[in-house]
Amino acid sequence: AQKVTQAQTEISVVEKEDVTLDCVYETRDTTYYLFWYKQPPSGELVFLIRRNSFDEQNEISGRYSWNFQKSTSSFNFTITASQVVDSAVYFCALSDQIQGAQKLVFGQGTRLTINP
Amino acid sequence: DAGVIQSPRHEVTEMGQEVTLRCKPISGHDYLFWYRQTMMRGLELLIYFNNNVPIDDSGMPEDRFSAKMPNASFSTLKIQPSEPRDSAVYFCASSLDEAVGELFFGEGSRLTVL
Numbered sequence: 001a002q003k004v005t006q007a008q009t010e011i012s013v014v015e016k017e018d019v020t021l022d023c024v025y026e027t028r029d030t031t032y033y034l035f036w037y038k039q040p041p042s043g044e045l046v047f048l049i050r051r052n053s054f055d056e057q058n059e060i061s062g063r064y065s066w067n068f069q070k071s072t073s074s075f076n077f078t079i080t081a082s083q084v085v086d087s088a089v090y091f092c093a094l095s096d097q098i099q100g101a102q103k104l105v106f107g108q109g110t111r112l113t114i115n116p
Numbered sequence: 117d118a119g120v121i122q123s124p125r126h127e128v129t130e131m132g133q134e135v136t137l138r139c140k141p142i143s144g145h146d147y148l149f150w151y152r153q154t155m156m157r158g159l160e161l162l163i164y165f166n167n168n169v170p171i172d173d174s175g176m177p178e179d180r181f182s183a184k185m186p187n188a189s190f191s192t193l194k195i196q197p198s199e200p201r202d203s204a205v206y207f208c209a210s211s212l213d214e215a216v217g218e219l220f221f222g223e224g225s226r227l228t229v230l
Contacts, residue, residue: 035217044119045159045207045221091159093217101216102147103172106159 004107012113021077023092032096034075039089120222134196139208146213
Protein backbone atom coordinates (compact mmCIF):
# COMPACT_ATOMS: atom_id res chain seq x y z
CA ALA A 1 0.00 0.00 0.00
CA GLN A 2 1.04 3.57 -0.56
CA LYS A 3 1.84 5.79 2.36
CA VAL A 4 3.48 9.16 2.86
CA THR A 5 4.67 10.23 6.29
CA GLN A 6 5.54 13.77 7.22
CA ALA A 7 6.53 13.41 10.84
CA GLN A 8 6.94 17.14 11.46
CA THR A 9 3.50 18.58 12.09
CA GLU A 10 4.71 22.13 12.66
CA ILE A 11 8.02 23.92 12.30
CA SER A 12 8.76 27.46 13.33
CA VAL A 13 12.00 29.25 12.50
CA VAL A 14 13.32 32.76 12.33
CA GLU A 15 13.73 34.40 8.96
CA LYS A 16 16.99 33.61 7.13
CA GLU A 17 17.39 30.27 8.84
CA ASP A 18 17.60 27.13 6.73
CA VAL A 19 14.85 24.59 7.27
CA THR A 20 14.36 21.00 6.11
CA LEU A 21 10.99 19.33 5.77
CA ASP A 22 11.09 15.56 5.99
CA CYS A 23 9.12 13.10 3.87
CA VAL A 24 9.22 9.31 4.04
CA TYR A 25 7.23 7.19 1.61
CA GLU A 26 6.15 3.59 1.15
CA THR A 27 5.24 1.82 -2.06
CA ARG A 28 5.49 -1.69 -3.47
CA ASP A 29 6.06 -0.38 -6.94
CA THR A 30 9.44 0.21 -8.54
CA THR A 31 8.07 2.96 -10.76
CA TYR A 32 6.66 5.88 -8.84
CA TYR A 33 6.58 9.65 -8.60
CA LEU A 34 7.19 11.96 -5.68
CA PHE A 35 5.89 15.49 -5.33
CA TRP A 36 5.93 18.53 -3.12
CA TYR A 37 3.08 21.00 -2.95
CA LYS A 38 2.74 24.28 -1.08
CA GLN A 39 -0.52 25.48 0.46
CA PRO A 40 -0.25 29.17 1.36
CA PRO A 41 -2.82 30.89 3.58
CA SER A 42 -4.95 31.64 0.53
CA GLY A 43 -5.77 27.94 0.41
CA GLU A 44 -5.05 26.59 -3.04
CA LEU A 45 -2.29 24.04 -3.39
CA VAL A 46 0.63 24.93 -5.62
CA PHE A 47 2.81 22.35 -7.35
CA LEU A 48 6.53 22.68 -6.58
CA ILE A 49 8.30 19.63 -7.96
CA ARG A 50 7.96 16.11 -9.34
CA ARG A 51 10.65 13.40 -9.30
CA ASN A 52 10.36 9.93 -10.76
CA SER A 53 11.83 6.88 -9.10
CA PHE A 54 14.58 6.50 -11.67
CA ASP A 55 16.05 9.91 -11.12
CA GLU A 56 17.81 10.29 -7.80
CA GLN A 57 19.62 13.46 -8.67
CA ASN A 58 19.08 16.22 -6.19
CA GLU A 59 17.37 19.31 -7.50
CA ILE A 60 17.91 22.94 -6.70
CA SER A 61 15.62 25.78 -7.65
CA GLY A 62 16.67 29.07 -6.18
CA ARG A 63 16.39 28.79 -2.40
CA TYR A 64 14.62 25.44 -2.67
CA SER A 65 16.36 22.09 -2.88
CA TRP A 66 15.20 18.51 -2.77
CA ASN A 67 17.09 15.42 -1.64
CA PHE A 68 15.77 12.10 -2.94
CA GLN A 69 17.25 8.97 -1.36
CA LYS A 70 15.76 5.62 -2.40
CA SER A 71 17.87 3.79 0.19
CA THR A 72 15.94 5.49 2.98
CA SER A 73 12.69 6.06 1.04
CA SER A 74 12.95 9.76 1.70
CA PHE A 75 12.33 12.88 -0.32
CA ASN A 76 13.27 15.85 1.84
CA PHE A 77 12.78 19.50 1.04
CA THR A 78 15.14 22.25 2.19
CA ILE A 79 14.51 25.97 2.11
CA THR A 80 17.68 28.01 2.39
CA ALA A 81 17.62 31.50 3.87
CA SER A 82 13.93 31.26 4.65
CA GLN A 83 11.62 34.22 4.17
CA VAL A 84 8.30 35.14 5.72
CA VAL A 85 6.61 34.44 2.37
CA ASP A 86 7.65 30.80 2.71
CA SER A 87 5.15 30.40 5.53
CA ALA A 88 2.67 27.78 4.39
CA VAL A 89 1.66 24.17 4.77
CA TYR A 90 3.86 21.90 2.67
CA PHE A 91 2.67 18.53 1.43
CA CYS A 92 4.68 15.63 0.14
CA ALA A 93 2.84 13.23 -2.17
CA LEU A 94 3.36 9.92 -3.96
CA SER A 95 1.85 8.13 -6.92
CA ASP A 96 2.80 4.83 -8.52
CA GLN A 97 1.96 2.68 -11.51
CA ILE A 98 0.03 0.11 -9.47
CA GLN A 99 -2.54 2.56 -8.16
CA GLY A 100 -2.34 4.88 -11.15
CA ALA A 101 0.27 7.55 -11.79
CA GLN A 102 -2.33 10.30 -11.66
CA LYS A 103 -3.63 9.18 -8.26
CA LEU A 104 -1.65 11.15 -5.70
CA VAL A 105 -1.53 10.18 -2.05
CA PHE A 106 -0.64 13.10 0.18
CA GLY A 107 1.09 13.22 3.51
CA GLN A 108 -0.49 15.04 6.43
CA GLY A 109 1.50 18.17 5.73
CA THR A 110 3.99 20.27 7.67
CA ARG A 111 2.96 23.74 8.74
CA LEU A 112 5.97 26.01 8.35
CA THR A 113 6.02 29.39 10.06
CA ILE A 114 8.79 31.84 9.30
CA ASN A 115 9.00 34.54 11.91
CA PRO A 116 10.48 37.94 11.07
CA ASP B 117 -4.92 32.48 -18.27
CA ALA B 118 -7.73 31.59 -15.91
CA GLY B 119 -6.99 28.90 -13.39
CA VAL B 120 -9.34 26.28 -12.02
CA ILE B 121 -12.54 27.98 -10.96
CA GLN B 122 -14.69 26.61 -8.18
CA SER B 123 -18.04 27.73 -6.83
CA PRO B 124 -19.34 28.43 -4.34
CA ARG B 125 -16.34 29.45 -2.24
CA HIS B 126 -18.32 29.01 0.93
CA GLU B 127 -21.48 27.07 1.61
CA VAL B 128 -23.34 26.70 4.86
CA THR B 129 -26.26 24.34 4.87
CA GLU B 130 -28.32 22.24 7.20
CA MET B 131 -28.13 18.52 7.57
CA GLY B 132 -30.23 16.73 5.01
CA GLN B 133 -29.96 19.38 2.34
CA GLU B 134 -28.51 18.76 -1.09
CA VAL B 135 -25.18 20.42 -1.88
CA THR B 136 -23.73 20.93 -5.34
CA LEU B 137 -20.16 22.07 -5.85
CA ARG B 138 -19.01 23.21 -9.26
CA CYS B 139 -15.71 23.27 -11.06
CA LYS B 140 -14.38 24.66 -14.30
CA PRO B 141 -10.98 23.15 -15.12
CA ILE B 142 -8.22 24.82 -17.09
CA SER B 143 -8.99 24.68 -20.78
CA GLY B 144 -7.18 21.87 -22.54
CA HIS B 145 -6.48 19.84 -19.44
CA ASP B 146 -7.19 16.12 -19.72
CA TYR B 147 -7.69 15.22 -16.09
CA LEU B 148 -10.00 16.54 -13.42
CA PHE B 149 -9.77 15.62 -9.75
CA TRP B 150 -11.96 16.18 -6.70
CA TYR B 151 -10.17 16.20 -3.35
CA ARG B 152 -11.48 16.73 0.16
CA GLN B 153 -9.42 18.26 2.96
CA THR B 154 -10.18 17.91 6.65
CA MET B 155 -8.05 18.28 9.74
CA MET B 156 -8.59 14.67 10.73
CA ARG B 157 -8.11 12.94 7.37
CA GLY B 158 -5.97 15.39 5.46
CA LEU B 159 -6.23 15.50 1.67
CA GLU B 160 -8.23 12.66 0.20
CA LEU B 161 -8.83 11.96 -3.47
CA LEU B 162 -12.53 11.39 -4.01
CA ILE B 163 -12.73 10.80 -7.76
CA TYR B 164 -10.93 11.67 -10.95
CA PHE B 165 -11.87 11.91 -14.61
CA ASN B 166 -9.88 11.53 -17.80
CA ASN B 167 -11.40 13.16 -20.87
CA ASN B 168 -14.71 13.47 -19.02
CA VAL B 169 -14.83 9.76 -18.10
CA PRO B 170 -14.66 8.74 -14.43
CA ILE B 171 -11.55 6.63 -13.93
CA ASP B 172 -11.44 5.97 -10.21
CA ASP B 173 -14.19 6.76 -7.72
CA SER B 174 -12.92 4.51 -4.95
CA GLY B 175 -12.45 7.51 -2.70
CA MET B 176 -16.07 8.57 -2.77
CA PRO B 177 -17.21 8.05 0.82
CA GLU B 178 -20.64 6.61 0.16
CA ASP B 179 -23.62 6.70 -2.11
CA ARG B 180 -24.57 10.14 -0.88
CA PHE B 181 -21.72 11.49 -3.00
CA SER B 182 -21.85 11.67 -6.77
CA ALA B 183 -19.77 13.46 -9.39
CA LYS B 184 -20.33 14.21 -13.03
CA MET B 185 -18.40 15.73 -15.86
CA PRO B 186 -20.83 16.38 -18.70
CA ASN B 187 -18.22 18.16 -20.81
CA ALA B 188 -14.58 19.15 -20.78
CA SER B 189 -15.21 22.49 -19.12
CA PHE B 190 -17.50 21.60 -16.24
CA SER B 191 -17.81 19.17 -13.36
CA THR B 192 -20.05 18.88 -10.33
CA LEU B 193 -19.77 17.13 -7.00
CA LYS B 194 -23.09 16.54 -5.31
CA ILE B 195 -23.83 15.46 -1.77
CA GLN B 196 -27.37 14.34 -1.05
CA PRO B 197 -28.35 14.31 1.74
CA SER B 198 -25.57 16.20 3.46
CA GLU B 199 -24.37 15.37 6.98
CA PRO B 200 -22.24 17.33 9.47
CA ARG B 201 -19.30 14.98 8.89
CA ASP B 202 -19.21 16.15 5.27
CA SER B 203 -17.95 19.54 6.47
CA ALA B 204 -14.62 20.09 4.74
CA VAL B 205 -12.86 22.03 2.05
CA TYR B 206 -13.45 20.47 -1.34
CA PHE B 207 -10.83 21.09 -3.98
CA CYS B 208 -11.06 20.62 -7.70
CA ALA B 209 -7.84 20.25 -9.68
CA SER B 210 -6.94 19.65 -13.30
CA SER B 211 -3.84 18.51 -15.15
CA LEU B 212 -2.40 17.63 -18.51
CA ASP B 213 -1.89 14.01 -19.50
CA GLU B 214 1.83 14.43 -20.04
CA ALA B 215 2.44 16.33 -16.81
CA VAL B 216 1.91 13.48 -14.36
CA GLY B 217 0.86 14.72 -10.95
CA GLU B 218 1.29 18.39 -11.78
CA LEU B 219 -2.12 19.42 -10.55
CA PHE B 220 -3.53 22.90 -10.76
CA PHE B 221 -5.86 23.42 -7.84
CA GLY B 222 -8.80 25.73 -7.44
CA GLU B 223 -9.23 27.84 -4.33
CA GLY B 224 -11.58 25.29 -2.83
CA SER B 225 -15.17 25.26 -1.63
CA ARG B 226 -15.54 25.37 2.13
CA LEU B 227 -18.62 23.40 3.13
CA THR B 228 -20.18 23.60 6.56
CA VAL B 229 -23.10 21.31 7.32
CA LEU B 230 -24.94 22.23 10.50
